[in-house]
Amino acid sequence: MLEHTPLADPYPAYARLREAGGAHHVRFRSGLYGWVVTRYGDARAALADPRLSKDPRNAPPDWQAAGRGRPLEDRSGLGTHLLTMDPPEHTRVRRLMSGFFTPRRLEAMRPRVRALAHALIDRRPAGLIADFAAPLQLAALCDVLGIPPADRGDFGRWTDAVVSSQGDPAARPEALEHLTAYVTALLATKPPAPAPAPEPAADPAADPAADPADDVVSALVGAAGEQGRLTEAELLSAVFLLLVAGYETTVGLIGLAVHTLLRDPAPGLPGGPPAEGTSREERDRVLDVALEELLRHDSPVELSTWRFATEPVEIGGTRFETGQPVLVAIAAANRDPARFPGPDMPDLGREDNAHLSFGHGPHYCLGAGLARVVGREALGALTRLRGLALAVPPDELRWRASLTLRGPLELPVTYDGIAPIGP
Template sequence: MTVLDLRDLPDFTANPYPYYAKLRAQGPVHQVRTEHIERLHLVVGYEEARSVLADQRFGKDWRTNERWSAPSNPINANMLELDAPHHTRLRRLVVREFTARRIEALRPRVTEITTELLDAMVPAGSADLVDALAFPLPMTVICELLGVPDIDRDTFRTLSNGVVTPTPAQREADVVGAMGAYLVQLIEGKRSSPGDDLLSALIRSRDEGGDGLSGDELVGMAFLLLVAGHETTVNLISNGVRSLLDHPHQLALLRADPGLLDGAVEEMLRYDGPVETATFRFTQEDVTVGSTVIPRGEVVLVALASGDRDPERFEDPDTFDIRRAPQGHLAFGHGAHYCLGAPLARMEARIAIGALLERCPDLARDPAGGDPDWLPGLLMRGVRRLPVRW
């Protein structure tokens, strides 16, 4: 099988979907090369992606893979990077505190923060929507939920961006080390001065058998909740608004019938979701995907964005249609690692986009905004800036 170098594909970062379509037409699994890995198996078909995401033969805990050295920083041993039974144990502990009731109780505060941000933004007549709304809303919500001090949020944004979408000038080890040190300090502060917040609750949490989170597990959990709790929602909001602005007829439909908003957010997730690929997996034994045998120990990457444009699953998948019923999309993953914060992300996106359209009835792209600055890498899908006017 030929190894395809994704770096050789022009404009792949800006618009990977035509390339994914060509790959799907050739088969559901392909060997590709990226900037950091010389060969991995990219899964592009919907059914195959869904199958891999739910198959425990594809491991996440790199400490058990003899071919790859496992990073020692505790943030790399978070729940997302663990397999059963360790993943099962940690998820059980956090689910006890990350309840539907706790999330629903945030609705008035999410609405209040959105109103405050729009009050500050709207009089100007133009803004970078990422800076003005898409970033500060989920960042404020997750920080308040976890109890992160206000003064630390700019620092955390820099560290989080460095881990998820590092620039060529950033050394991953340095950023990860700084993030780990930051979280250790944050947790120690919570131990000495606990509050009525999720992080304090996780420190206190014990199951019926008295099991709780260790120090390293708390660092990994805080990292996962803070980073996943805002990075994905930033791009859900900004990608969703971009999709609406790029499809004026769909925007007009939504303005005419705000009752379509919930379905519109699901279509935003399917059509151009915030996470392009799931995090890396590796085969713990020889596994057949489609007609391809992936040998034991090989790296596997599931292209969520490709699966959600698979015509075998979604009719006319390259059409943005807020009236479609896109149930079953992969934007939040599938299986044991399905996104714990999906209900919060959906709530924030619905409130933010609904309020934005109400407050800015003639919202449009700012023609003076320049070309999109796309996030690098294969993990996150989005832009650094979204200049708009009204």
């Protein structure tokens, strides 16, 4: 059923499912199967319910067999990561990583992200995915991971081949081998960084000052004491999770946001007229509010990763028996009219916007703050492209064919000129 949802516009199909009932049983060609939750209240409850495990070892044997070899569903190899862990294992690993995603550290990254976004605009991008969104997010991830500048060319090519939907499938095994070898060597040579403050910080002003020498990999290598060291498999899996979960999702966020804005232009946003007579603070506020609505209206995460009932669970009138797999349809929940008035039209000034695009509960996306920084700076830089428009008819765009993620594979654009960077 969900595999036949139109890639460019799955929302009418999700609306029919939501109206017909809160949860529906689905089976995919891969052999995976389970329940999909579609209504906002039920989705929020499912995302936070500790009885719905993230560990695929709690799934039925036939489901586990169907999921083998899929990195986000398989606990072997690179699948031992935050998306397949429950507390206390999940709590331990997340705490080790979370100190490098605090508000103060992310704000310290913003000037570099902003400068890079504007530098990419100055190169006159013809396609906003390959020429803008992808290199911008890859550079941000390299900063977070501590990839040395001299290595970023090879690292970027390998990462793109492994995690990008536009990559050549035949090139992925060799690229994965190179990337695994590189990350393994990087882990062996990283000096331990000072242990970061645990998440969450009660006061952002009290977060540790960002140190340019600090990075997530150094922190993970040096983690010790009562939190416990990570195993080699956990270290590799943590790095690959940041690449897989952080790269395509933020690239999709930018692509979907611009796709929406080019259909419904608004002042001060890409594709719309300039916001005249406004301060930098006012423009940033417009971008922040609009970004949240763009995330709600067209989320790059269409479906959550899997959960598994560890005991009978009833949500929204549907009973999930022990072992049954459960998906949350983020795309359906974010357009539930019971929660969001006029959900199918973007309201770029919407203030009450508790969307679920970054999840909810203990598995709330660790990289949400980084995605917001990159997304906002991307939109701000794109406002310099005057007369921005799609270079092809909308129905000629190609879309990512993925169960979990969605977004355009490319956004070819035209524009009349490039405005200078404003104050």
